[in-house]
Amino acid sequence: MSKTVKPIVGIVMGSKSDLPTMNEAGAILDSFGVPYEIRVSSAHRSPDKTTQYASGAKKKGLQVIIAGAGGAAHLAGAIASQTVLPVIAVPLKSPLNGLDSFYATFQMPSGVPVATMGIGKSGAKNAAFLALQILGTRYPAIQKKLMQHKKKQAV
Amino acid sequence: MSKTVKPIVGIVMGSKSDLPTMNEAGAILDSFGVPYEIRVSSAHRSPDKTTQYASGAKKKGLQVIIAGAGGAAHLAGAIASQTVLPVIAVPLKSPLNGLDSFYATFQMPSGVPVATMGIGKSGAKNAAFLALQILGTRYPAIQKKLMQHKKKQAV
Amino acid sequence: MSKTVKPIVGIVMGSKSDLPTMNEAGAILDSFGVPYEIRVSSAHRSPDKTTQYASGAKKKGLQVIIAGAGGAAHLAGAIASQTVLPVIAVPLKSPLNGLDSFYATFQMPSGVPVATMGIGKSGAKNAAFLALQILGTRYPAIQKKLMQHKKKQAV
Amino acid sequence: MSKTVKPIVGIVMGSKSDLPTMNEAGAILDSFGVPYEIRVSSAHRSPDKTTQYASGAKKKGLQVIIAGAGGAAHLAGAIASQTVLPVIAVPLKSPLNGLDSFYATFQMPSGVPVATMGIGKSGAKNAAFLALQILGTRYPAIQKKLMQHKKKQAV
Amino acid sequence: MSKTVKPIVGIVMGSKSDLPTMNEAGAILDSFGVPYEIRVSSAHRSPDKTTQYASGAKKKGLQVIIAGAGGAAHLAGAIASQTVLPVIAVPLKSPLNGLDSFYATFQMPSGVPVATMGIGKSGAKNAAFLALQILGTRYPAIQKKLMQHKKKQAV
């Protein structure tokens, strides 16, 4: 992980147990050489820490935030309520197959968008790809790598 | 509305447009003579105001909080994350029939419960009744009135 | 379990097989030193026993009742129909992932509220926490412990 | 309505507002000359009345009971818990399109069956037809009329 | 199994692989001494056999038919279209958790009722109990045994 460089993507999750899923996002950012940081901060159990993280994200240099949570999954929304950075949500698996997680995520009120991905690991990977696409609009090198990857993944 | 007395129940909702629904809860508290206050505070558009309201609720004398929200309905959870008072959630109607509101509400993580009611006006009424039942465990007069009401409502 | 003291919380379930789930609620009440009792009484197979338990609950000193049931889960509603004590429902897992259990639980008619928790063990834990929050409005010691627990659980 | 004769079918519903739907069942029984009675008795608001009705149904000569209820629809199950007469359930329409009514009805525990029909008026009609089919196993005249009706309804 | 006596209940299923589930119904009928027969006949793969079975059921002495099927579960409806005997449906488990099975079963058109039970083995058992309740309206001995069983099953 490119952790010595100042991170430009923040990956947040509600519980340590979400790490195996959310690390999928990190691995893809790594492969693109994009520095990121990983935080565990629950919207419901650590609301103030979450608020501080989200409201301070822009100032510390983050450009995109990825948030993974399950059940009554409020983490992405809680972060989006505190920042104007793009927030990407990964609804995590749950006893209800992630149904509750995505219902809790995607129907956000006007003015507080959350970019909802698919459920679980596949969604975590795509959160990283969307983050790269967003960064790519600004950094031609990232966009170029994305184009190379797009060609390579064709089956 | 018994607003001159210090309120012991707080009714919060995410938008002014939720007032007709949430007033159903107020009307029932009124009929039991229980003082309450009504606030509009969105978890996503006014997160700090919501946080302050929730974290200051106990100190100002509230004993129960009723929260109504729709869609990616985080209001009750956001309040519950800041207080140890019982929080009662009313999932409000939405283009998805309130199903999203409900899923966004009831699957809370351990330690941060939210007492979920039915969807819409009927749920708002029951939020008031549950608040009264909670207060009734402490105030015999309320519990007595509830017992009288129970008899009267039999069909 | 603090069973020598007079219980103030009743934990009821429809079948002995629900014990492993509902014991999660008991364990949390234990850790807060709150006396409780556990009963198996099916709304459908032992309706009279259930009715008697619910209608006599207040008199014997119970202040909150927790009810766990699955499928066409009527236990919480059946109890709520007989008492003005707050009734907390835990929809239990089922072949339909608990979908039937919570649909059967949360859409109660006005005047007979049931505080619906999440599905399964996590819901059982939260039922205990909500019971503690309700008791906490009356017993400052419990409320204080809840505040300590809230701080400790932050991640 | 053949009300002067002793009724052999009981039609019960949770609320007066269910009458227009449940009368569809009555109209069909009328057209077959089967005497029935109609009662309003809510499982949640009049649990004791419901219990008495169900437990006394066989003694007073009822042979089948039809129960219509919506939302957390417990009426049919509550009646089935008190009698060994066949109980036919009509899940009534609700803000959730009757889906909650249906889920609350059909997943009954072993030993307490409820014969679930379709949702709303069409279900109410079929509840009457099933009642007639049940009576028809005993009364050849009813079975004969059913066969005539079956031929007539062919399109 | 009381197979030497003339059966009065028919248990039909769409595939041999449904036998372990549907045998639960048979076991209960056995324990009540009610003679029955078991047939495998798919509504879709053996439509004519199914039609003949259903249309000849009454004549051969059957009084109730239990039908178990999964997926686009048409067996109970296909049988009900050919007879005025009460038809009890058991929606069987499927890759969609039985969701397709019961949607395909319970919303029958007026005049062709199907008594829908819960999903899988538990539903199969209740199909037998409902069959017994139906027979019990005619045979006091069965009704009496049902009352004894009801008492015994109380928990």
Place this chain on the structure above:
Amino acid sequence: MSKTVKPIVGIVMGSKSDLPTMNEAGAILDSFGVPYEIRVSSAHRSPDKTTQYASGAKKKGLQVIIAGAGGAAHLAGAIASQTVLPVIAVPLKSPLNGLDSFYATFQMPSGVPVATMGIGKSGAKNAAFLALQILGTRYPAIQKKLMQHKKKQAV
């Protein structure tokens, strides 16, 4: 309508009230000059008529059958059970938004396929287009017209 010519497509529906929807299919066949016939035949209320129609369809020159039905929608499956002609199903709208119609239709057992379209009028139109595509594999003129239509519909 090209009704003087021998029809090669059969459009069947369970009830006269389905005509406005299913006529959408006819209108498209008309515009392609494909002769068809329309029949009302319920799988549940006219099972024998349905069986005869399906089993005789090939002999009378039909090459494709379109079947529209709602609720516990068995019509397409019932027809498919009696013929090796391709059967196209249109799940019709219902109180459950056509979801029940759809679930009752598409999960057919191996060997008895039903080509399921979308719900309601849009599905009826596409049933006609699929019928034309099927006929187009044999009749170049129809296939050619379909290619022209495809170009014209581009937006």
Place this chain on the structure above:
Amino acid sequence: MSKTVKPIVGIVMGSKSDLPTMNEAGAILDSFGVPYEIRVSSAHRSPDKTTQYASGAKKKGLQVIIAGAGGAAHLAGAIASQTVLPVIAVPLKSPLNGLDSFYATFQMPSGVPVATMGIGKSGAKNAAFLALQILGTRYPAIQKKLMQHKKKQAV
């Protein structure tokens, strides 16, 4: 596999991992002696290859296309957008039980039909049977074999 002969059915899937499921379709075509080809081509990862395959399908002699995909399953629709050959869709299993796969498949706009089968292996088999039925309208030998198979499969 009859691969030396010019294929008349194309089986396409979005990923190599879908082969075990889609081979079920191939096995049935094999048993009927119908030549086919198998391709892996993702609508999202290889859109141009998919477009070329679909738009060239008719010219190379294909008469029916079977497409299997899961999740946001666009493969069948993408192919249907480029050809007037009949396209049969197999919604594949997914973490959401295939729910997303079939919702993404069956509600196609007018003029671009997709013949939706059941989920997974059973759907793959039926896709082959529907392809055979379509071919059977043109090739009497195939239709005859289908009739023989229909008789054999009766249970």
Place this chain on the structure above:
Amino acid sequence: MSKTVKPIVGIVMGSKSDLPTMNEAGAILDSFGVPYEIRVSSAHRSPDKTTQYASGAKKKGLQVIIAGAGGAAHLAGAIASQTVLPVIAVPLKSPLNGLDSFYATFQMPSGVPVATMGIGKSGAKNAAFLALQILGTRYPAIQKKLMQHKKKQAV
């Protein structure tokens, strides 16, 4: 509309009838002074036009694409398959309440993300806000306006 300036956001929809909904996105971009263009291009009826639009989007200066579609909603995915620009999806209302649109949209395969918004007009508005947030990571003036808007919208 700032249409004289070179657009940096593309708003695409599958049908002209989607304009009233998608114009909500345009109105918000207008109020932020962000130039955009609006196109109607169906993934299923105009696949080549859609492909060309998507594959040429970056070259012509677009930085973000918003795509609205309903039913088997493939537009966003079809575009995402052809570009490395961020693609924001608005699932549009449908007879199934937009649920089908949503399921068809959000479960994209790894490497081809689609940023899914809520259903209908509210989702269209949020698509514009997310586009602005993405642009804001590059253009400080937009980000500053977003922060002002965030403060203003607090209730």
